[in-house]
Amino acid sequence: MARINLEHIRHAYGERPKSEADYALKEVHHEWNDGGAYALLGPSGCGKTTLLNIISGLLQPSEGKILFDGHDVTRLSTQQRNIAQVFQFPVIYDTMTVYDNLAFPLRNRRVPETEVDRRVNEIIDMIGLGGWAKKTARGLTADQKQKISLGRGLVRNDVNAILFDEPLTVIDPHMKWVLRSQLKKLHRQFGFTMVYVTHDQTEALTFADKVVVMYDGQIVQIGTPAELFERPSHTFVGYFIGSPGMNLLPAQITGSTVALGTDTIALDFSPKVAAGAKTELGIRPEFVRLGREGMHVRINKVEDIGRQKIVRAEFAGKPIAIVLPEDGEVPADARVTFDPSAINIYADSWRVGREA
Amino acid sequence: MEKTWNNKAWFMVLPVLLLVAFSAVIPLMTVVNYSVQDTFGNNQFFWAGTDWFTEILHSDRFWQALGRNLLFSAIILSIEIPLGILIALNMPKKGIGVPVCLVLMALPLLIPWNVVGTIWQVFGRVDIGLLGFTLKALGFDYNYVNDVFDAWVTLIVMDVWHWTSLVVLLCYAGLVSIPEAYYQAAKIDGASRWAVFRYIQLPKMKRVLLIAFLLRFMDSFMIYTEPFVVTGGGPGNSTTFLSIDLVKMAIGQFDLGPAAAMSLIYFLIILLLSWIFYTVMTSSDEQA
Numbered sequence A: 001m002a003r004i005n006l007e008h009i010r011h012a013y014g015e016r017p018k019s020e021a022d023y024a025l026k027e028v029h030h031e032w033n034d035g036g037a038y039a040l041l042g043p044s045g046c047g048k049t050t051l052l053n054i055i056s057g058l059l060q061p062s063e064g065k066i067l068f069d070g071h072d073v074t075r076l077s078t079q080q081r082n083i084a085q086v087f088q089f090p091v092i093y094d095t096m097t098v099y100d101n102l103a104f105p106l107r108n109r110r111v112p113e114t115e116v117d118r119r120v121n122e123i124i125d126m127i128g129l130g131g132w133a134k135k136t137a138r139g140l141t142a143d144q145k146q147k148i149s150l151g152r153g154l155v156r157n158d159v160n161a162i163l164f165d166e167p168l169t170v171i172d173p174h175m176k177w178v179l180r181s182q183l184k185k186l187h188r189q190f191g192f193t194m195v196y197v198t199h200d201q202t203e204a205l206t207f208a209d210k211v212v213v214m215y216d217g218q219i220v221q222i223g224t225p226a227e228l229f230e231r232p233s234h235t236f237v238g239y240f241i242g243s244p245g246m247n248l249l250p251a252q253i254t255g256s257t258v259a260l261g262t263d264t265i266a267l268d269f270s271p272k273v274a275a276g277a278k279t280e281l282g283i284r285p286e287f288v289r290l291g292r293e294g295m296h297v298r299i300n301k302v303e304d305i306g307r308q309k310i311v312r313a314e315f316a317g318k319p320i321a322i323v324l325p326e327d328g329e330v331p332a333d334a335r336v337t338f339d340p341s342a343i344n345i346y347a348d349s350w351r352v353g354r355e356a
Numbered sequence B: 001m002e003k004t005w006n007n008k009a010w011f012m013v014l015p016v017l018l019l020v021a022f023s024a025v026i027p028l029m030t031v032v033n034y035s036v037q038d039t040f041g042n043n044q045f046f047w048a049g050t051d052w053f054t055e056i057l058h059s060d061r062f063w064q065a066l067g068r069n070l071l072f073s074a075i076i077l078s079i080e081i082p083l084g085i086l087i088a089l090n091m092p093k094k095g096i097g098v099p100v101c102l103v104l105m106a107l108p109l110l111i112p113w114n115v116v117g118t119i120w121q122v123f124g125r126v127d128i129g130l131l132g133f134t135l136k137a138l139g140f141d142y143n144y145v146n147d148v149f150d151a152w153v154t155l156i157v158m159d160v161w162h163w164t165s166l167v168v169l170l171c172y173a174g175l176v177s178i179p180e181a182y183y184q185a186a187k188i189d190g191a192s193r194w195a196v197f198r199y200i201q202l203p204k205m206k207r208v209l210l211i212a213f214l215l216r217f218m219d220s221f222m223i224y225t226e227p228f229v230v231t232g233g234g235p236g237n238s239t240t241f242l243s244i245d246l247v248k249m250a251i252g253q254f255d256l257g258p259a260a261a262m263s264l265i266y267f268l269i270i271l272l273l274s275w276i277f278y279t280v281m282t283s284s285d286e287q288a
Helices: A049-058 A098-108 A112-128 A142-154 A173-190 A200-208 A227-231 A236-240 B009-033 B049-057 B060-090 B097-111 B115-125 B130-137 B148-176 B180-190 B194-219 B225-230 B243-250 B256-287
Strands: A004-011 A024-030 A037-040 A062-068 A083-086 A159-164 A195-196 A210-217 A218-223 A247-248 A250-253 A255-259 A264-266 A279-283 A286-291 A298-302 A309-314 A318-323 A335-338 A344-347 A350-352 B038-039 B045-047
Touching: A004 A049, A004 A255, A024 A049, A024 A062, A024 A218, A037 A049, A037 A200, A037 A236, A037 B009, A049 A159, A049 A195, A083 A142, A083 B180, A098 A112, A098 A159, A112 A227, A112 B130, A142 A159, A142 A173, A142 A335, A142 B180, A173 A195, A173 A200, A195 A200, A210 A227, A210 A236, A218 A227, A218 A236, A218 B038, A227 A309, A236 A247, A236 A279, A247 A318, A286 A318, B009 B038, B038 B256, B049 B256, B060 B225, B060 B256, B097 B148, B115 B148, B115 B225, B148 B194, B148 B225, B194 B256, B225 B243, B243 B256
Parallel strands: A037 A195, A037 A210, A083 A159, A159 A195
Antiparallel strands: A004 A024, A004 A062, A210 A218, A247 A279, A250 A255, A255 A264, A279 A344, A286 A335, A298 A309, A309 A318, A344 A350, B038 B045
């Protein structure tokens, strides 16, 4: 178990990166606490896996240093770093039995056989493959194979961190939930530092204490699920987290007044916005109130998704989503108001603080 | 809809049946026909029963040739298979090296067999051949025309040069199909280079290796052109393999009956050995 420091890490897959755009991973500088459960969340190709492989040592960063508990491990191999990693698609040694598969990482490290036996049996019970121990791994289903991959990561109890690279992609939805809770349980029990890569926000938000949102090769926000929901620090976070995502409306800001088309809203703070910056107002669909007072809005469509209704409308020429409770009414001459405390202001996609 | 049951489907296989009949069954039956009869020309045949088979199976000449064949196959398999794996493991996986290596590997396979024989026949000559002349100049007493050992070494080296590529290409195809994640996982699991080979690469190559093994066995067991061109079966009878002996008997001596009987025995041996290898190898595959 270790605290992980990433110091000014950058990575480019090409030989000589010329511009910022050549970097698959733009500068990352961050400390990950010992025993924390982190989720790396972002769309495909945003650099999540690159960052993960840099931590595990499968990839050498082009620039920067990695420290485990203050020791520089940048040049150390994966084995020397003592990291476990689980990959997106199951990797099994299909000529070995299930038992030998799980024992493999331990035997490679010359762990005494009695200890191997104890730990392997523990893991086999945990992943529920007790009856398969003596069978070859070849005939198993995809999710059984992935459980073995997970098990090989978990069987080593002295690791500095366990990294998961979208490990539940191939698993059935109901098993996903079960495995995720087992991982959480293990995390609480042993306090591994865990880093979990995913593009599924539900998975990220339920698994992690801290979610690291990545976009276009950089970390745009690190925060608890609540922080990501209430105060997205980048328009991408607003749009990516939540279903539907945050409404973003082009806005003109003068002092503490925001002009949205012909309407104006008074803010309870004056955002400091540099001249010439592209300014936007962000409001989550959950905080838009639909009623008979406020600003004009044209309703296009109402989607009933069971527990709530999503109203698709047009506001000041832009599409806007509004979440209504299941019994909420849509008035004929609909108008909207925004919950003032839930308004976020963005300048060039980055959030402008309330405190400013 | 009601399914109609009739035998029309048989007409569909008729073209293939005809093709196989003319290409395999009819020639084979002609051989069978010769093997049980005696002839003195003029299309006059006399029933000979199993006489020729008995004669062949009791001749030292046959058993010696068979022994040479088995020895030759055993030697070239034990060189070509490990060497092929070794080369395949060290071939580049990406970049400009891949096409370069693949073309280099494919070259020997593209050369007609009698040309391969001629190349080595000239290459090994002590008067004008680069290899023979050099060896002689270095003081080695090398002469594949007179020396049994030298003749065998020449044929084996030639076969290895000619056919190891096939094993390499098949193994390489097996190796490149292994996803990168397997190697990454092996690193994470702390696997040694040997463990990676034993538990990841070898299992993935197993099927192609089986094919390589069978192809090389059958081909080497039927070898004719190259030794015929290089040594002509000599010195003495030391490189007279079954195929060479067969041709001598059939075309040289015009003993059609014994030659036909020998062809059939030869054919059955290859069939039997291939079947044994195949069964043994695939059953071990299932157990694993």
